[in-house]
Structures are given as C-alpha cells and as structure tokens.
Amino acid sequence: MLQIQLPIYIIDAFTKELFKGNQAAVVPLDRWLPESVMQSIASENNLSETAFFVRNDAGVYEIRWFSPLKEIDFCGHATLASAYVVFNHLGEKGTIRFWAKAVNTIEVNEREDGLIEMSFPNRAPEKLSTIPEALQTGLSISPLEFHKNQQAYFAVYASEDDIKNVVPDLEKLKTLAPLDVVVTAPSKAYDFASRYFWPANGGVEDPVTGSIHAGLAPFWAKRLGKNDLIALQASARSGVLYCRVSEERIFISGACKAYLEGSISIPC
Incomplete structure (x- = not known):
C-alpha cells in the first residue's frame, strides 16, 4: 500500500516551560485531506486539538x-502553536493571517518580547436569567452568577480557590452540548483565573483554552476596569x-515551547 508522509509538530502552547x-x-498541508482522515489523525494524536x-x-x-x-x-492554543510552526519552521516572519469559517480572519504577530499575539473577535458573554438545571447542579461549588457566549457557559466565582476546588459532574455538563463550561474568578497573582470543562466536545478538562479568553478578557476588563490583563488557566498543566481588550477585537498573546518534530505515514 502506498503511503504519504506528512510533517507533524507537537507544541506546548501558552507556556515557556516544557510539559x-x-x-x-x-500538521501543515499542501492540500486538504478528507475530513475523515483528519479526524482519524486527531483521534490518534489524542491531544486537545490537532490543527x-x-x-x-x-x-x-x-x-x-x-x-x-x-x-x-475555534481553537486558540492550536492557532498559537500553528503560528509558532509557521514562524519557526516555514520561514515566515512578522505578521501572518489565518482564516476559519467561524471566526473569519485571525491576524497573528511576532512580538519583540518573543510572545506571539493573536487577534480574535470580541466574544463577551451576556448574563443568564434562566439557568439550565444541568448547569446549576453540575458544579460541586455554586457560583455567584452565570453568563454565556457562543462557546460556553461562564460560572463566576468569588475566589481562585473556589475554581481550583470545584469538581464538575461531567455527565451533567455533557448534556449542555454544544456549549462547554468555563469557571472563573479573580486571581491572587494574576488578574483572573479559569478552568475549562468540555466533556461533550473534547475531553474532561482542557489544559489552556485560548479561544475562551475572547470572552473572559472582555468580561474581566469590564469588572476590573482595565484593558490589559494577565490570565492564569489553573489546570494541572497550567498556562x-x-x-x-479593544471594542471590536481581543488580543491574546502567549509563548510556546516545541516538544516534537516528526512525520506521520498515512495511506494515499
């Protein structure tokens, strides 16, 4: 059977530390593979996302x-990782543009401080007046309030300790599909902190979720009265x-650390 070789990179995104x-x-491509093949590759990789x-x-x-x-x-950390690959392995420098149907154009810049900055649409959440029962009962600690945007329900807590200690009922949260659930609170060492649960779309807990910060950043900018914020995603890996924050766009920057460069073989 004939095989084709595809380059693959595994990148730790939103961190300066390996692991x-x-x-x-x-996986950079010259042309699109069948959707079923891309899904099989992603399932085989078994990471939060394959871009x-x-x-x-x-x-x-x-x-x-x-x-x-x-x-x-929409996936922020895999866009950051993809930009890292384009800048460091494919010879591009300065500014590049990605395009995806759900978010249109994402402009990405190399910053002088070594971070990579992505421009996302502003996806500020709105406060919920009616709370789904699975959301009310699906978190072990009751939040102060709930909000929602196109991607997820936002459960807002008083302290970072609450979000670190909250335990999700994954079977209940799964019934909220297609939306996921982010828990968030002011942070001790940063401006705000969060964790992200997505049992219906990818797994138990996403380690660092760039896309949801297109909603978290404008939410906390308004609460804290500042447009430049540093966020912690308080998962086991952390980031x-x-x-x-601007009126129309949310700029999310982060570092990357390369873990693996190799190739995969698939039948053609």
Whole structure:
C-alpha cells in the first residue's frame, strides 16, 4: 500500500516551560485531506486539538481544528502553536493571517518580547436569567452568577480557590452540548483565573483554552476596569495568557515551547 508522509509538530502552547501549557499537534498541508482522515489523525494524536492548515493563493493560512472527538469551530492554543510552526519552521516572519469559517480572519504577530499575539473577535458573554438545571447542579461549588457566549457557559466565582476546588459532574455538563463550561474568578497573582470543562466536545478538562479568553478578557476588563490583563488557566498543566481588550477585537498573546518534530505515514 502506498503511503504519504506528512510533517507533524507537537507544541506546548501558552507556556515557556516544557510539559506545561496545552499541547497541540500541528500538521501543515499542501492540500486538504478528507475530513475523515483528519479526524482519524486527531483521534490518534489524542491531544486537545490537532490543527491542519493550507496556505491559499492569497498567502492566508486556512486552518481547521479537530479534537479527538470532533471538528472544533475555534481553537486558540492550536492557532498559537500553528503560528509558532509557521514562524519557526516555514520561514515566515512578522505578521501572518489565518482564516476559519467561524471566526473569519485571525491576524497573528511576532512580538519583540518573543510572545506571539493573536487577534480574535470580541466574544463577551451576556448574563443568564434562566439557568439550565444541568448547569446549576453540575458544579460541586455554586457560583455567584452565570453568563454565556457562543462557546460556553461562564460560572463566576468569588475566589481562585473556589475554581481550583470545584469538581464538575461531567455527565451533567455533557448534556449542555454544544456549549462547554468555563469557571472563573479573580486571581491572587494574576488578574483572573479559569478552568475549562468540555466533556461533550473534547475531553474532561482542557489544559489552556485560548479561544475562551475572547470572552473572559472582555468580561474581566469590564469588572476590573482595565484593558490589559494577565490570565492564569489553573489546570494541572497550567498556562499564562496576556490579554488586551479593544471594542471590536481581543488580543491574546502567549509563548510556546516545541516538544516534537516528526512525520506521520498515512495511506494515499
């Protein structure tokens, strides 16, 4: 059977330390593979996300993200990892653009301080007046309030200790699909902290979730009265995100650490 070789990179995103942050697999392509093949690769990788991208004739990188379970509309950490690969392995410098159907154009810049900055749409959440029962009973510690955006329910707590100690009932939270659940609170050492549960879309807990900060950053900017914030995602691996809020766009920056460069063989 004939095989084709595809490059693959595994990058720890939103961290300067190996084995921290969120792992993403990145597979650059010359042309799109069948969707079933991309899903099989992502399932085989068994990471939060595998990103695939193709550079089009306009020089824009069309990008798609797959969890082990399904294709995802929007993924920040795998976009950061993809940008790292483009800048460090594919010879691009300065500014690049990704495009995805759910979020349109994502402009990405190399910062002078070594961080990579991504421009996301502002996805500020709105407060919920009616709370789904599975959300009310699906977290072991009751939050102060609930909000929601296109991606997830937001459970807001008084302290970072609450979100570190909260235990999700994954079977209940799974019934909230297609939305996930983020828990968040002010942070002791940072501006705010969060954890992200996504049993219906990818797994138990996502280590670091760039996309949800397009909602978290404007929420906390309004609460804290500041537009430049540093966020902690308080998972077991943990990660740090640097956020800048404008009216229309949310700028999320982070570091990356390369873990693996190799190739995969698939039948053609």
